[in-house]
Amino acid sequence: MNAVLIARYYVIPGNSKAVGEALAKMAVRVKADEPACLLYNANIDPENENLYCLYEVYKDAASIAAHRDTPHFKEIIEGIIVPLLEKREREIYTQLIG
Numbered sequence: 001m002n003a004v005l006i007a008r009y010y011v012i013p014g015n016s017k018a019v020g021e022a023l024a025k026m027a028v029r030v031k032a033d034e035p036a037c038l039l040y041n042a043n044i045d046p047e048n049e050n051l052y053c054l055y056e057v058y059k060d061a062a063s064i065a066a067h068r069d070t071p072h073f074k075e076i077i078e079g080i081i082v083p084l085l086e087k088r089e090r091e092i093y094t095q096l097i098g
Contacts, residue, residue: 002038002095003061007088009052015084016049022080023052029072036063057095064092 011019023042030040036059045051058064067073082088 003058003064004093004095005056005064006091007054009088010086011050012086019081019084022076026076
């Protein structure tokens with residue numbers, strides 16, 4: 001069954017553009033290097049530029065774990081984005097329909 005990851009990034013004010021640019025780079029790397037990622041979608045709250053929501057679909061839970069171990073995750077998410085966040089929240093679901 002597919003696994004769904006929803007992540008919310010609460011950006012430190014003044015850093016939204018940098019986070020958006022880093023997420024765009026991340027999306028390119030995920031598409032090129034992670035065939036088990038079926039969808040990688042980054043969204044920004046239209047009323048709050050400091051709130052991002054990522055919606056990601058993977059073949060299974062193991063694929064989410066593998067995603068977190070990739071060099072691009074460590075470089076872009078952990079190295080660039082996380083220091084620009086006030087906090088982040090993650091939820092994992094099993095996809096029922098899709």
